[in-house]
Amino acid sequence: MSKLYQMDPYLLQYRSEITGHVEQSGRVGVLIKDNIFYPAGGGQPADRGTLVCARRSYEVVDVEQTPAGIVHWLAGTDAPAVGAGIFMRVDAERRLDHMQQHHGQHIISAVFEQQYGWATTGFHLGEQTGTIDLAVSELSDQVLQQVEAEANQIVMENLPVQVKTYRRSELSPDLLQKVPPGEQEVRLVIIPGLDENPCCGTHPRYTGETGPIKLLKTEKVRGQVRLHFVCGGRTVHWMWQTYIWQRRLEQAIGAAGQEAVSRLAKRESELKKLQKERKELLQFKYHCLAEAQVPQALQVSGALVLLQHWPEADMDMLRGLAAAWCGKPGRVAVLAGGHGPYDLLLARGAGVAWPVNRLAEVLWPLCQGKGGGNAEVAQGKAQILPLPEMQQIIADFNRQFS
Incomplete structure (x- = not known):
């Protein structure tokens, strides 16, 4: 199986034939003699596209390197027959985007390593941004500005990008550290005078094709710095979106x-x-x-119980009212808010023996509700609010602690 995507990343259409089928977890995939689809790997997502066979199209939704070969996973459960001739078409927009982001990563990483000696320990190409993990604990805005300027200078110089394959024995000790132990032939992506790195990804012929590079934000991950960035078409989109947001903010302000x-x-x-x-x-x-409700409060075996419904109250207001009411000792609050379903909050002040979570357990069935809490505060939702029956339950419940 020839990896044409490595020989010519601009080759987006090609004729070949099906050499095998793979089924796994309800998915169906095919093996193809000559492959122009990039399989996921090295931080770069897989290509997508279509296969055409006998005037029928099959959508390629993922491409994966497996022990059996490069599997092209298809949408649905149908696949062309083994030996069938096919016409392959790679999603050109996705391929170009991945080439721009991946090569931009090479440029950014090279600048960090050359200028500051900080190695890139990880790379991921996401749907919105790409990220690199840098072996450094902090990254200042000044450094980000300098690296961004240098990276874009490299883009504007439109330097040639070379791809060469070497035997393991021909590599320098520094490059050997980046190569898996069992790999005997190594593909290097080279920007002369700037960078050379083992890489299986798709890259442009010149740095200028990467397009403008924008470093976005950083975050700390496991003691290192994770840097988010965009390149090429993503940068242009980011610039337009930023302009729109800025204009709206300025209009609002x-x-x-x-x-x-x-x-x-x-x-x-x-x-x-x-x-x-x-x-x-x-x-x-x-x-x-709360104090205005004292005349309506219930005297229950020495405790002053406020059983009240405020239709306009949400749970935050109920908490504030309960705190104000129970700020004095010997008080209990059973408060409801809303128009149904109702917020229900129970709380007790100092000197009250009742555990309000146990009182709530008795009230939930009556109110067709549920909730939780502890001896001091309980809360939940109630579907109905039969206040007279609730008052009777409170009086009966109190006798258990009299």
């Missing part, structure tokens, strides 16, 4: 550029101040609301 940043920072500061004031006012509001 009513200013542009640095003035927009300054106004946003000022608004954030004001918002934090208002949120703090709101929290303090809410506590005062809940205290006033």
Whole structure:
């Protein structure tokens, strides 16, 4: 089986024949004599495309290197017969995108290694961005800016990209460290004077075909830095999306550029101040609301029980009301909110012997609800809210602890 994708990554259509079938976990795949589809490997996803046989098309949804050979997994359960002639067509847009991202990774990694001595320990080409893992604990914005500028300079110089195969014995000790032990023939992707690395992926003929490179963000992973980036068409898309988002933000803020940043920072500061004031006012509001309910509260064996439904209340409001009510000793709150299904919250203050989670266990069947909690606080959802029956259960429940 010849790997034509390595010899000519621009070869996107080819005629060949089916040499075998593979079935696995309900999937059907085919082996092909001459292969132009790249199988997943080395951080690069597989190609996709179609096979045409006897005027019928078969969708190639994945390509995988296996001990049996390169398997082309097909959509559905039908496949061309062994020996049948086929016409292969690779998804050209996907192939170009992968070539741009993968070669961009080679350029970025080479700059990091040459300029800073930081090796790339991992590469992944995702649907939105590519990532490399760098053997360094931190990466400053200044370094990112310098590396991005250098990488794009290499792109603009449009340097030739060479692909050569060597025997293991011909490689330098540094390159041998990057080659699996059993591999005797090694394919190198070379940018003369800049980089040479063992690689099985698809690459362009010139660095200029990589297109603009943009370094996006970093994150720490297992003590190293993971860098997200985009190249070529993805960079152009990123630039347009960033422009759209920036324009919308500036319109919302009513200013542009640095003035927009300054106004946003000022608004954030004001918002934090208002949120703090709101929290303090809410506590005062809940205290006033709770104390206003004292005349309606139930005296149950020395405990003051507030059984109340606030249709406008959500669970946050119920928690605030319960905290205000139970801030005084000898009080129990059984509060409901909403219009159905209802939020239900139970809480007790100091000096109350009732474990409210046990009271809740008695109320859930009556209210057609469920929830959980502990002796101090319990909460959940109720489908119905029969307040008179709930009041009777509370009175009966209290006798167990009188």
